[in-house]
Amino acid sequence: MGFLKIDEIHHTYFTKTSATTALSNISLEVKEGEFVSFLGPSGCGKTTLLSIIAGLLKPTEGKVTLEGQPIEKLDNQIGYMLQQDYLFPWKTIEENILLGLKLNNQLTAEKKSYTYKLLEQMGLGGVEKQYPSQLSGGMRQRVALVRTLATEPKLLMLDEPFSALDYQTKLRLEDLVSDTLKSFGKTAILVTHDIGEAIAMSDRIYLFSPKPGQIYKIIHVPDELRSLPPFQARNHELYSEIFQTIWKEVEQVETEQ
Amino acid sequence: MKQNSKLEFLHNEYIQSLKRESRWVRLYQLIIFVVFFAGWELFSRNEWIDPLIFSAPSKIWNLFIDKIADGSLFLDLGYTVSETVLGFILGTLLGTILAAILWWSPFLSKVLDPYLVVLNSMPKVALGPILIVALGPSMTSIVAMGAIISVIITTIVVYTSFREVDPNYLKVLQTFGATRFQSFREAILPACFPTIISTLKVNVGLSWVGVIVGEFLVSKRGLGYMIIYGFQVFNFTLVLLSLLVIAVFATIMYQLVDLLEKKLIKNGS
Structure with missing residues (x-):
């Protein structure tokens, strides 16, 4: 039995003039501790699916369960990281990372010290009293990760979290995030349109095709790559092989349109 | 060392120029103020404007003191x-x-x-x-x-x-x-x-x-x-x-x- 189970999801957006089917017939399962990626061109409903899994959006049809429980009933089991950090500029770093705990009345000394320790682990000790505008883009995204992890979610959603960063920062953060998630045994779903990032970070890749969004292909990343940190995986000989395969699939998807 | 003292000199120069500019701004603001009220007084005394309607700064000042x-x-x-x-x-x-x-x-x-x-x-x-x-x-x-x-x-x-x-x-x-x-x-x-x-x-x-x-x-x-x-x-x-x-x-x-x-x-x- 899967940890996260997505069952026959359909979703249609309605506007005055049209009804657009964003997702059609999506079913998949993720085991605890797995890292999977949703890869695909823009407009294939990846972010919509992520919002549905996070319980932010109710699907037209189908259901999502986490550990056998329907997703709507769960509070705070799912952390969500956005494309940009979206730290609140009027709050200090400390107030930002404790936000989730504060909103759920869980501001205990124990949870607080856990959060500070996370910040320390991300190499950000001593910035607690600063404001987000005083930090660099990479630092801010790390703070956002701490904020997401502070409530100890069971499942982590990463919606293109590295896309707004420069290349070097992105590579470094990939390693950090991958390492952090592995050490906590977190289950994670990454949405990306970067093939390399998907290969380097995940155990399994779901390739989506657009209009309507559906799963086009499932690619299993070989064990040799999975055991390596993202940066080293990028240098492995198997990496470019898989990259080529996926590249062809993506082109196939695009020409079919 | 020489480099440093030169930089310091340039920095002071820059600060001085900022101060100079703000002094000029203040001076012109003051000039407008003085010219306006002095002109008003002058025009009113010589009855170039109707003193009954436009009064004069000195009269206003006296009323101010009284009040x-x-x-x-x-x-x-x-x-x-x-x-x-x-x-x-x-x-x-x-x-x-x-x-x-x-x-x-x-x-x-x-x-x-x-x-x-x-x-x-x-x-x-x-x-x-x-x-x-x-x-x-x-x-x-x-x-x-x-x-x-x-x-x-x-x-x-x-x-x-x-x-x-x-x-x-x-x-x-x-x-x-x-x-x-x-x-x-x-x-x-x-x-x-x-x-x-x-x-x-x-x-x-x-x-x-x-x-x-x-x-x-x-x-x-x-x-x-x-x-x-x-x-x-x-x-x-x-x-x-x-x-x-x-x-x-x-x-x-x-x-x-x-x-x-x-x-x-x-x-x-």
């Missing part, structure tokens, strides 16, 4: 300033609360939209006579004038800024399971502080208009009353004195709001 001596200026000033401050705080507060209610219920905001537009385009001072009859010719109706003139525009401006807050901030809060009230307190309101402060600045001016018109109508006391009384007895020295006092105090209030802005929005950006 301070018998304490009547402070009395009138006290009324007007407290009415303005009250009207201004009430208008801004009510406007912000109304905006919050509209944000809370999108349905209500759709229903009320045309009414807000109508109320906003209507000249609020025209409500003066009704207010005075309804609330009595007292301080209450003058404060109401000061408030009513700014409340609708505050509502519209603040509500618009509430709606323009980046929805991703709300998404972050929703993933933590925040309630609508928590979203408002943690994201919407603090994100809109700069807008609220800038409406405060506009409201300072509006509240002065409301209060002065209110005092015209009630005609009992205050700077507005001094103006209307001076006009009726053709004492334009009195009218100009009140005008100058209003100008000074409106500026002071504006500066206080400016100070508040700097205190509240330290880390914005």
Whole structure:
């Protein structure tokens, strides 16, 4: 039995003039501790699916369960990281990372010290009293990760979290995030349109095709790559092989349109 | 070492040039001030302008001294300033609360939209006579004038800024399971502080208009009353004195709001 189970999801957006089917017939399962990626061109409903899994959006049809429980009933089991950090500029770093705990009345000394320790682990000790505008883009995204992890979610959603960063920062953060998630045994779903990032970070890749969004292909990343940190995986000989395969699939998807 | 002392020299030079510029700005501001009042006095003494209508700085000054001596200026000033401050705080507060209610219920905001537009385009001072009859010719109706003139525009401006807050901030809060009230307190309101402060600045001016018109109508006391009384007895020295006092105090209030802005929005950006 899967940890996260997505069952026959359909979703249609309605506007005055049209009804657009964003997702059609999506079913998949993720085991605890797995890292999977949703890869695909823009407009294939990846972010919509992520919002549905996070319980932010109710699907037209189908259901999502986490550990056998329907997703709507769960509070705070799912952390969500956005494309940009979206730290609140009027709050200090400390107030930002404790936000989730504060909103759920869980501001205990124990949870607080856990959060500070996370910040320390991300190499950000001593910035607690600063404001987000005083930090660099990479630092801010790390703070956002701490904020997401502070409530100890069971499942982590990463919606293109590295896309707004420069290349070097992105590579470094990939390693950090991958390492952090592995050490906590977190289950994670990454949405990306970067093939390399998907290969380097995940155990399994779901390739989506657009209009309507559906799963086009499932690619299993070989064990040799999975055991390596993202940066080293990028240098492995198997990496470019898989990259080529996926590249062809993506082109196939695009020409079919 | 040599490099350093050269840099220091250039830096000092730069600081000096900044100081020099600000001194020139101040000097010209002073020149305009002096020329304006000296010219006014000169024109009035030589009767190049009608001294009965335009008075003269010296006459206004003498009246000012008299009115301070018998304490009547402070009395009138006290009324007007407290009415303005009250009207201004009430208008801004009510406007912000109304905006919050509209944000809370999108349905209500759709229903009320045309009414807000109508109320906003209507000249609020025209409500003066009704207010005075309804609330009595007292301080209450003058404060109401000061408030009513700014409340609708505050509502519209603040509500618009509430709606323009980046929805991703709300998404972050929703993933933590925040309630609508928590979203408002943690994201919407603090994100809109700069807008609220800038409406405060506009409201300072509006509240002065409301209060002065209110005092015209009630005609009992205050700077507005001094103006209307001076006009009726053709004492334009009195009218100009009140005008100058209003100008000074409106500026002071504006500066206080400016100070508040700097205190509240330290880390914005």
